[in-house]
Amino acid sequence: MKSVVVLDFGSQYSQLIVRRFREMGYYSTLLNHDCSKEEMESQDPGMFVLSGGPSSVYEKDAPKIPNFIFNFSVPILGICYGLQIIIDKFGGVVGKSKKREFGHSILKIDADDPIFKGIPNRIRVWMSHSDRVEKLPYGFRSIARTENSPFAVVRDESGKIYGVQFHPEVAHTEHGTKILENFARNVAKLEKNWSMENYVEKTIEELKNRIKNDRVITAVSGGVDSTVVTVLLNRAIGDRVIPVFIDTGFMRKGEKEEIERSFKELGIKVECVTASRRFLKALENVEDPEEKRRRIGHTFITVFKEFADGLQKKVGRIRYLAQGTLYPDVVESRAPERKDASKIKTHHNVGGLPDDLPFELIEPLRYLFKDEVRKIGKILGIPDEVLNRHPFPGPGYAIRIIGKITEERIRILRDADEILFEELRKYGLYEKLWQAFMVLLPVKSVGVMGDRRTYENVLVLRAVESVDGMTADWSRLPYDFLNKVSTRIVNEVNGVNRVVYDITSKPPATIEWE
Numbered sequence: 249m250k251s252v253v254v255l256d257f258g259s260q261y262s263q264l265i266v267r268r269f270r271e272m273g274y275y276s277t278l279l280n281h282d283c284s285k286e287e288m289e290s291q292d293p294g295m296f297v298l299s300g301g302p303s304s305v306y307e308k309d310a311p312k313i314p315n316f317i318f319n320f321s322v323p324i325l326g327i328c329y330g331l332q333i334i335i336d337k338f339g340g341v342v343g344k345s346k347k348r349e350f351g352h353s354i355l356k357i358d359a360d361d362p363i364f365k366g367i368p369n370r371i372r373v374w375m376s377h378s379d380r381v382e383k384l385p386y387g388f389r390s391i392a393r394t395e396n397s398p399f400a401v402v403r404d405e406s407g408k409i410y411g412v413q414f415h416p417e418v419a420h421t422e423h424g425t426k427i428l429e430n431f432a433r434n435v436a437k438l439e440k441n442w443s444m445e446n447y448v449e450k451t452i453e454e455l456k457n458r459i460k461n462d463r464v465i466t467a468v469s470g471g472v473d474s475t476v477v478t479v480l481l482n483r484a485i486g487d488r489v490i491p492v493f494i495d496t497g498f499m500r501k502g503e504k505e506e507i508e509r510s511f512k513e514l515g516i517k518v519e520c521v522t523a524s525r526r527f528l529k530a531l532e533n534v535e536d537p538e539e540k541r542r543r544i545g546h547t548f549i550t551v552f553k554e555f556a557d558g559l560q561k562k563v564g565r566i567r568y569l570a571q572g573t574l575y576p577d578v579v580e581s582r583a584p585e586r587k588d589a590s591k592i593k594t595h596h597n598v599g600g601l602p603d604d605l606p607f608e609l610i611e612p613l614r615y616l617f618k619d620e621v622r623k624i625g626k627i628l629g630i631p632d633e634v635l636n637r638h639p640f641p642g643p644g645y646a647i648r649i650i651g652k653i654t655e656e657r658i659r660i661l662r663d664a665d666e667i668l669f670e671e672l673r674k675y676g677l678y679e680k681l682w683q684a685f686m687v688l689l690p691v692k693s694v695g696v697m698g699d700r701r702t703y704e705n706v707l708v709l710r711a712v713e714s715v716d717g718m719t720a721d722w723s724r725l726p727y728d729f730l731n732k733v734s735t736r737i738v739n740e741v742n743g744v745n746r747v748v749y750d751i752t753s754k755p756p757a758t759i760e761w762e
């Protein structure tokens with residue numbers, strides 16, 4: 249399948265470029281700028297996009313265009329740094345701009361060109377650069393400018409190589425998507441080849457062919473990714489996919505029953521393993537959040553292995569393990585420079601099993617973004633209540649009980665969380681939020697109830713709005729709702745006399761407290 253290959257030079261928008269093309273119906277994929285020729289060939293490129301990036305072309309060791317991409321003889325579009333390396337490659341000059349351009353600029357279009365088809369002569373575009381093109385290489389000409397960038401859009405004589413200084417992929421650029429679409433359609437002459445329905449059919453077919461008569465095990469959490477993986481496999485190989493749910497004891501009230509019920513509705517039987525005692529023991533007296541994650545991860549793998557061994561004795565050999573790895577995870581492990589980003593928290597350590605287990609790995613969602621996975625879930629008939637569930641971290645309540653974890657503290661948090669969810673649904677707020685939950689603090693506060701002094705636990709209500717969980721804003725929930733939740737929790741949950749609301753966004757805070 250012909251693809252729009254985006255070469256990543258480290259821009260924060262690289263994945264967004266891929267998304268834009270997919271949304272338009274073109275299959276698109278991201279490769280690191282130093283990928284191998286073979287890796288590139290496997291993607292069957294129909295055009296290249298060179299992303300932006302933090303480097304300056306004139307610096308030592310600045311990444312350059314890999315020469316082999318010219319062998320594919322397909323059109324190339326450079327964006328920001330991508331434009332600058334094109335200019336550099338063909339003998340033009342890029343220098344430090346006297347005036348940096350961040351934010352909006354007006355682009356004046358000077359030429360009638362296939363990439364500007366259907367676009368007005370003046371548009372607002374989003375800029376983010378401190379270098380600019382000073383001199384064009386031989387054979388290139390400028391077709392649009394801004395006040396500070398006389399060469400804001402350039403092309404070569406053949407009409408196959410283009411560069412833009414602004415960012416067409418961001419929503420702040422007017423007609424940005426149209427410019428990208430014009431390039432794919434009018435310059436690269438690509439056919440639309442990407443839709444979720446096709447993807448589902450194709451994936452089911454591929455899974456059938458690959459797995460044949462073997463068995464597959466999955467670890468389900470009740471979350472969207474593991475559910476979609478399991479249902480896809482079920483549609484491909486029926487009950488030879490065996491989903492396993494491990495109850496760590498750090499789950500919401502009724503979680504196990506809910507998972508069993510929703511899979512039952514989909515015609516799938518889940519194996520449930522209750523291991524709460526083991527998890528609680530493993531976390532006895534542990535306070536450090538990373539140590540909590542490490543121990544939970546370790547216990548999870550041990551329990552999963554033991555269960556899988558026992559299962560194989562009963563049903564026969566299980567050859568594959570299927571995981572809900574998503575595209576952003578794949579991209580992050582591919583791009584070495586991104587790994588240096590400082591580690592904030594160890595994520596995905598539960599449910600995400602290590603691939604050195606004695607199974608071959610299947611990852612049917614590895615080309616998809618989260619919202620694409622939701623669309624697939626919808627096509628597969630997974631109920632909305634599963635698809636729209638708030639994310640729940642693998643370690644569950646263990647990272648929402650700050651400090652030591654005891655059965656009593658789990659009870660307090662679980663009861664309070666239940667009240668929060670009841671009220672969110674009643675007020676019609678659940679779907680508006682990315683995530684909402686309670687956090688139990690390791691401090692007590694003084695209160696007065698029925699004329700008596702109390703000295704009890706403090707709970708925090710956290711509710712955030714977000715698109716991808718990378719950044720988040722605290723939600724301006726109605727006072728009336730906050731009042732109801734606080735009153736009910738203090739009245740109904742023994743051991744709590746104070747509820748506070750977290751009004752910090754991410755960054756600087758994270759969504760979870762640990």
Ligand code: XMP
Nearest residue numbers: 594595596597639641642643717758759760
């Ligand atoms: P933070 O707290 O980093 O969370 O802002 C971003 C998103 O990730 C979830 N999260 C986790 N998920 N294991 C998981 O599977 C974890 O250890 C973990 N920690 C945070 C969090 O709930 C939010 O949706």
